[in-house]
Amino acid sequence: xxxxxxxxLVLVMSLSFFAGCSSKTPTTGQGASNGNSKLxxxxxxxxFFTIGAQELQMxxxxxxxxxxxxxxxxxxxxxxxSTEKSMxxxxxxxxxxxxxxxSFDTNSEPVAAKCQELKLYLVTNQSKTFPNADKLSQNVAxxxxxxxxxxxxxxxxxxSLINDGKKHNVIIVSGGAGIxxxxxxxxxxxxxxxxxxxxxxxxxxxxxxLAASKAATEVKTGTDMKIYIYPGFAxxxxxxxxxxTVLQTGQYDTLLSVYQVYTQFxxxxxxxxxxxxMNIRVASVAPLADQTAKSFETIDSTGDTSINAVVVKQGxxxxxxxxxxxNALTGNADLLKVDGKAQLFSFxxxxxxxxxxxxxxxxxxxxxxxxxxxxxxIKQMIKKFNDKLDKETFxxxxxxxxxxxxxxRRGLK
Amino acid sequence: MKEAxxxxxxxxxxxxIVPFVVLLGIGIxxxxxxxxxxxxxxxxxxxxxxALITGTVATGAxxxxxxxxxNIAMGASTxxxxxxxxxxYVRTGSVxxxxxxxMAAGIIVMYFSSLMSVIxxxxxxFVTVVMMGLLSALQQTLLNGDVIKIxxxxxxxxxDANVPYIIFGVFFLICFxxxxxxxxxxxxxxxxxxxxxxxxxxxxxxxxxxxxFFIAGIGVGAGAILTIIRTGNVNNATAASLNMDVMLAIVLxxxxxxxxxxxxxxxxxxxxxxxxxxxxxxxxxxVSNTLLQGVRGIIFxxxxxxxxxxxxxxxxxx
Numbered sequence: 001x002x003x004x005x006x007x008x009l010v011l012v013m014s015l016s017f018f019a020g021c022s023s024k025t026p027t028t029g030q031g032a033s034n035g036n037s038k039l040x041x042x043x044x045x046x047x048f049f050t051i052g053a054q055e056l057q058m059x060x061x062x063x064x065x066x067x068x069x070x071x072x073x074x075x076x077x078x079x080x081x082s083t084e085k086s087m088x089x090x091x092x093x094x095x096x097x098x099x100x101x102x103s104f105d106t107n108s109e110p111v112a113a114k115c116q117e118l119k120l121y122l123v124t125n126q127s128k129t130f131p132n133a134d135k136l137s138q139n140v141a142x143x144x145x146x147x148x149x150x151x152x153x154x155x156x157x158x159x160s161l162i163n164d165g166k167k168h169n170v171i172i173v174s175g176g177a178g179i180x181x182x183x184x185x186x187x188x189x190x191x192x193x194x195x196x197x198x199x200x201x202x203x204x205x206x207x208x209x210l211a212a213s214k215a216a217t218e219v220k221t222g223t224d225m226k227i228y229i230y231p232g233f234a235x236x237x238x239x240x241x242x243x244x245t246v247l248q249t250g251q252y253d254t255l256l257s258v259y260q261v262y263t264q265f266x267x268x269x270x271x272x273x274x275x276x277x278m279n280i281r282v283a284s285v286a287p288l289a290d291q292t293a294k295s296f297e298t299i300d301s302t303g304d305t306s307i308n309a310v311v312v313k314q315g316x317x318x319x320x321x322x323x324x325x326x327n328a329l330t331g332n333a334d335l336l337k338v339d340g341k342a343q344l345f346s347f348x349x350x351x352x353x354x355x356x357x358x359x360x361x362x363x364x365x366x367x368x369x370x371x372x373x374x375x376x377x378i379k380q381m382i383k384k385f386n387d388k389l390d391k392e393t394f395x396x397x398x399x400x401x402x403x404x405x406x407x408x409r410r411g412l413k
Numbered sequence: 414m415k416e417a418x419x420x421x422x423x424x425x426x427x428x429x430i431v432p433f434v435v436l437l438g439i440g441i442x443x444x445x446x447x448x449x450x451x452x453x454x455x456x457x458x459x460x461x462x463x464a465l466i467t468g469t470v471a472t473g474a475x476x477x478x479x480x481x482x483x484n485i486a487m488g489a490s491t492x493x494x495x496x497x498x499x500x501x502y503v504r505t506g507s508v509x510x511x512x513x514x515x516m517a518a519g520i521i522v523m524y525f526s527s528l529m530s531v532i533x534x535x536x537x538x539f540v541t542v543v544m545m546g547l548l549s550a551l552q553q554t555l556l557n558g559d560v561i562k563i564x565x566x567x568x569x570x571x572x573d574a575n576v577p578y579i580i581f582g583v584f585f586l587i588c589f590x591x592x593x594x595x596x597x598x599x600x601x602x603x604x605x606x607x608x609x610x611x612x613x614x615x616x617x618x619x620x621x622x623x624x625x626f627f628i629a630g631i632g633v634g635a636g637a638i639l640t641i642i643r644t645g646n647v648n649n650a651t652a653a654s655l656n657m658d659v660m661l662a663i664v665l666x667x668x669x670x671x672x673x674x675x676x677x678x679x680x681x682x683x684x685x686x687x688x689x690x691x692x693x694x695x696x697x698x699x700v701s702n703t704l705l706q707g708v709r710g711i712i713f714x715x716x717x718x719x720x721x722x723x724x725x726x727x728x729x730x731x
Contacts, residue, residue, distance in 0.1 A: 075696065075702070076701065076702060076703075077702050078702045078703045078705075078706065081653065082644075082648075082650035082651060082652075082653050082654070083645070083646055083648070083650075083651070084640065084643065084644055084651070084652070085654070087643060088463050088692065089702065091459040091462070091693075092692060092696045092697075093696070094459070095450070095451070095693050095696075095697055096696050096697045097450070107560065109565070109645070109646075110644050110645045113569065113645060117569075132565070178558050179558050179559055180560070214557050215557075215558070231558065232558065236649075
């Protein structure tokens with residue numbers, strides 16, 4: 001009897017689960033309500049590498065704002081942590097009618113091969129073009145920050161921390177710098193170069209070798225200044241505890257993270273600040289999201305803000321990726337290519353070195369009046385709506401994601 | 414009424430037919446809900462492709478599960494075999510050596526687990542808990558944070574030559590014959606039904622446990638090769654969810670979680686296809702990807718609860 005009851009209970013749970021699923025995401029029908037029923041309906045798959053505040057913001061923007069205006073339905077992945085999952089998602093999105101994939105997977109080559117096999121148009125968020133771009137006819141474009149620009153932008157954030165004339169011991173959270181994530185690598189290189197120039201350091205290895213360290217490494221600096229490189233991603237159980245151990249030595253007062261992970265270390269930082277009565281300052285790549293604003297607003301035990309400087313990764317890139325894919329779907333797949341090869345369109349991320357600066361940024365991407373790209377602007381990036389569009393004009397729109405342009409267009413100055 | 418229900422439930426044909434009926438039923442429902450898009454040839458081929466890796470590893474694992482044991486290191490074993498296979502390819506550029514290396518690694522890793530269980534007389538479950546951690550550490554050491562990439566020209570050509578179907582087909586055929594038509598199959602099922610009784614009738618349980626792990630090792634090696642062909646690279650997330658997928662597939666395929674006489678060699682592939690059908694079909698009818706994971710978990714829970722009861726008179730496995 002107990003067993004029957006437990007099976008019944010689980011079945012009820014399942015049914016309520018499915019009942020919850022019945023409120024489907026906006027579909028093509030909602031596009032019609034916006035007076036866009038004349039537009040041909042399309043479906044696009046969106047492949048996310050992680051799911052965080054920024055991804056949810058992108059999802060919201062596409063589903064509620066872009067989708068209805070262009071009669072496009074989106075299928076979103078959950079966090080894709082393996083190539084196998086990427087393959088399965090792309091295949092299932094294809095079966096569900098998707099004609100294009102917008103991919104944030106950092107391991108882009110198998111994704112490109114799968115899209116090629118299924119004849120799905122692909123737009124990637126990455127900072128380089130594919131080495132075999134000539135064989136990937138389905139690859140429409142790559143949009144991202146040039147690795148060198150990533151380094152340059154982070155340098156601004158770093159300078160705001162080290163321009164106080166004091167010496168600092170630094171932990172560099174280098175993410176995928178050692179396994180070929182070029183933006184992480186270039187940022188790590190830029191940090192090491194900046195520190196070398198600023199403090200006259202002599203490293204025991206070349207900067208390139210140090211930046212590409214695959215294991216946690218204490219850098220020989222030729223002085224008593226300490227630099228610790230901490231590579232890897234937060235997926236493993238030992239990642240955060242490993243960094244906590246280094247922080248607990250109380251020797252490091254500056255943490256520089258090349259990717260969005262600092263929130264996972266915040267408890268460990270707070271603990272060390274309280275027990276050692278020291279201030280650890282943080283500069284990190286971060287999303288344009290409430291959690292970043294909160295970090296700027298939160299005052300820690302030393303009276304400083306939880307985070308001191310950020311390089312803001314912009315969710316608005318999804319608008320550009322959408323426009324590139326929509327061009328391909330509407331018969332202009334080669335518009336953004338040169339000699340049949342998909343190109344990289346690059347832009348610079350935002351930097352904020354104080355709460356005040358961040359608050360200006362945080363006003364963005366809330367609604368139509370503050371979106372980095374409005375529907376009218378997206379239409380300007382699509383040949384179907386803007387007959388004069390060419391590769392150069394599209395590149396200008398990509399550059400328009402940079403802060404000054406956005407402030408000007410949204411009247412935020 | 415209750416007796417009639419129990420009679421149907423205990424009938425040997427019920428457990429054989431039900432998984433096929435469920436699979437067919439789900440297929441028909443999704444096909445109707447998607448106006449036939451679900452059952453088009455292209456989609457069915459994609460579903461089969463998605464099920465092949467899990468199906469292959471699960472088919473081998475059926476031999477272990479039949480003995481009443483649970484191996485929770487199938488994913489980690491496959492990841493190590495794939496890593497070694499890919500490394501050998503990168504060093505030698507030879508596909509044949511890659512295949513041999515992956516197969517050998519799969520067999521060695523699995524056989525080692527069985528030896529640990531037999532020598533130290535520790536239940537397989539506990540040995541594989543330890544092995545899971547060890548293998549994961551071994552894979553991370555071998556990879557050293559890298560992603561091993563196989564050129565598209567290589568894995569694409571293997572895909573085009575239908576190598577995955579051939580590997581699965583040959584392995585399944587061998588397993589089918591061994592499981593259903595030889596003493597090995599009968600013995601592992603007997604051990605799963607009643608280990609003490611099997612020993613008293615002259616079956617060396619340790620020997621058959623090692624044979625079961627050896628065959629599962631071949632499945633792990635084959636699964637590793639299929640993983641390389643499907644994804645073209647190996648990293649520290651390779652086969653991360655395979656363990657759960659294999660367990661889900663075996664149970665969903667109609668096999669009792671504690672093995673025994675009702676174990677079926679087709680459970681792995683039928684279950685793997687059912688999981689792939691659910692993933693694809695639910696997405697096609699509009700269920701979001703995030704919810705799919707929850708749905709899978711709930712289905713697994715229902716099936717485990719339903720499969721927990723062992724026939725009266727047999728010793729409990731709990």
